[in-house]
Amino acid sequence: MSEESKPSGPDLTKGVSPTEFKDGKLLGHVGEEDVLLVQAGSEVFAIEPACSHYHGPLAEGLVVGDTIRCPWHHACFSLRTGEATRPPALNALAVWEVARDQDRILVQRKREMPKPSTSHRAAAAPEKFVIVIVGGGAAGFTAAETLRREGFAGATTMLSNDGAMPVDRPNLSKDYLAGSAPEDWLPLRPEDYYRDAGIDLRLNTNVSAIDPKARSLMLGNGDKMPFDRLLLATGAEPAKLQIPGAGQPHVHTLRSVADSRAIIKAAGSAKRALVIGASFIGLEVAASLRARKLEVHVVAPEERPMERVLGPEMGDFVRALHEENGVNFHLKDTVERIDGHRATLKSGGVIEADLVVIGIGVKPRLALAEQAGLATDRGVSVNEYLETSAPGIFAAGDIARWPDPHSRQNIRVEHWVVAERQGQTAARNMLGRQERFDAVPFFWSQHYxxxxxxxxxxxxxxxxxxxxxxxxxxxxxxxxxxxxxxxxxxxxxxxxxxxxxxxxxxxxx
Missing domain, CATH: 3.30.390.30 (FAD/NAD-linked reductase, C-terminal dimerisation domain)
Structure with a gap:
């Protein structure tokens, strides 16, 4: 085998001394496979060393009890079973049996991988329960998967108004848009997963109304669908720019796979791009379009990008980083109209651009909740169990405003990892677990x-x-x-x- 593909560290089948560990970890190999030894209290575990999300190095992670957390995006794995216990990772890692021979630690055979559709606990909800999930994003998908992991075998239906299966949405503005990740990386699960797991995934399906008292919802085609438990995970939609010319074909927003594909197609023949908005999405789009060698201009009303969230010094750094990579900023300014490919700024400036991407934030999709009479407050109000004001109806993801125990406020955040973790908790509570949602919000943003x-x-x-x-x-x-x-x-x-x-x-x- 080549030098590059040689396994790391010592041969763990021959044994190692605890003195060889660094910060409680040691990277070695069993045969051709890399294996990470992890000391947790008095025990030593052997686990696959790369996170199953984006392959972050677990050797640089944090051990908490009998779990290990990925340093990149805070996924968490059981050291005992390899199971992914916290998103954004979904897939389990391999684990090996560990033995001691006097003062030596030896790694022996690999254990069987845990089955993803089983649970150590039987589901509390009866099998005849009908659970419906409205939304095909992070919260909706993770809820459906968690129901099966928790042992629920009853009817589970996901209704998504998108034409694509649930995907890794952060990739749409990052690697996929930049051209460094193929499209087959996007789906969170392949199509046959839903069939094998007994999840009725219905794409291009709209829900027009919910009747909380009758426990039913109305589909866009007029069909009625009953439910015993309902999860609203309708997510958010890009805020629209109310200016003349914003509806032209070369003016885009980014939320779905179709949006990202359209921008990629347009970038193929474009020379200059205008990004309206210096949000996280806007600047990730700017970086991705620079990777495709387009000239990029960013127009935004702020004095500094991301200052409201990250502060002035970090805002100046982010601007300088993008400028070093060729992005042109027009700050403290706005676009007043787009005539053909000609964008006129409030300052009087003009930018000619054959591709325009609007990234001025998103707004939660609350129409269904409001129509159903659910309590709302700049989002769907939920309690600590993510249950809405209507018993049996839960909300998760970008639409949910929940009592956050750390900030001591009711908050709503639009983070991918938060939506996934809320989907997990909502699923367990639809099964009667009474599990509080108290995860600390986390997000990441990549710029070059x-x-x-x-x-x-x-x-x-x-x-x-x-x-x-x-x-x-x-x-x-x-x-x-x-x-x-x-x-x-x-x-x-x-x-x-x-x-x-x-x-x-x-x-x-």
Whole structure:
């Protein structure tokens, strides 16, 4: 075999000494396979060393009890079984049996992988229960999968108004849009998964009304569908720009696979792109279009990109990073109209662009909840179990506003990982588990070779403590209000970010 593909570290079948461990971990191999040894208390576990999400190095992760957390995107795995216990990872990792021979630790045979559709606990809900999920995004998909993992064998239907199966949406503005990830990476599960798991996935299906008292919903085609438990996971839609010319064919928003495909197709013949909005999505689109060698201009009303979330110093860094990569900024300005390929700015400037992408934020899809008379407050109001004001109807993902024990506020966030974790909790509670949703919010954003990880939630802050160098791409920022740390952002301080998440979990009110 080539030098590049040789397995790492010592041969674990021959045994290693505990003194060879570094920070409780040791990377070695069994045959041709890399294996990570992890010390957790008095026990030693052997697990596959790369996260099943984006292959983050677990050797650089954080051990919490008998679990290990990925440093990149905070997925969590059981060291005993390899099961993915927290998104964004969905697939289990291989584990090996560990033995001790006096003062040596030996790794022996690989254990059987856990079956994804079974659970150690029987489902509390009767099999004749009918569970309906409205939405085919992160929360809806994870809820359906969790129902099966928890042992629920009853009817489970997912109604999605999208034409594509549930996909890894963060990729739509990142690697897939940049051309560095193929389209077959996008689906969260292949088509046959839904058939094998007994999940009735209906694409291109609209729901027109919900009747909470009759426990039924009306489909767009007029059919009625009964339910015993209902999850609303309708997500969000891109905010529209109300200016002349915004409806032209070369003007795009980005939310779905179809949107991303359309932008990629347009980029193939475009020379100059205009991105309206310096949001996370807007700037990820800008970076991806630069990867496709387009000239890119960004117009936004703020003085600094992302300042409201990340603060002024990080905002200046993000702008400088994009400028180093060829992006042209037009800040403290707005687009007033688009005549053909000619965009006129409020300042009087003009940008000629043959591709326009609008990224000015999203708004939650609340129409169904409002029609059904559910309590809303800039989102669908839910309790700590993610149940709405109507018993038996739950909400998760971008539409849900829940009581967050760390910030001590009712919050709604539009993060992929939060939606996935809420889908898990909502599924368990539809089965009668009474499990509080108390996960600390987390998201990541990628700009060229620079990842920004953010944990917690700060609607506002009065102080930012910076450890390290932002310009040197090695920093940890703590966003505080009244002396309390509400959120932490980092660049290449992955382990510190994981520790901040754990601190927030342990300091819940």
């Amino acid at each position: 070779d620079v990842p920004i990880n953010y944990v917690g939630h700060a609607e506002s802050f009065d102080d930012i403590a910076v450890d390290g160098s932002i310009s040197g791409k090695d920093c940890l920022l703590k966003y505080r209000s009244g002396g309390r740390v509400l959120a932490v952002a980092s660049i290449y301080r992955d382990l510190d970010n994981l520790k901040a998440e754990l601190d927030m979990e342990r300091s819940r009110a």
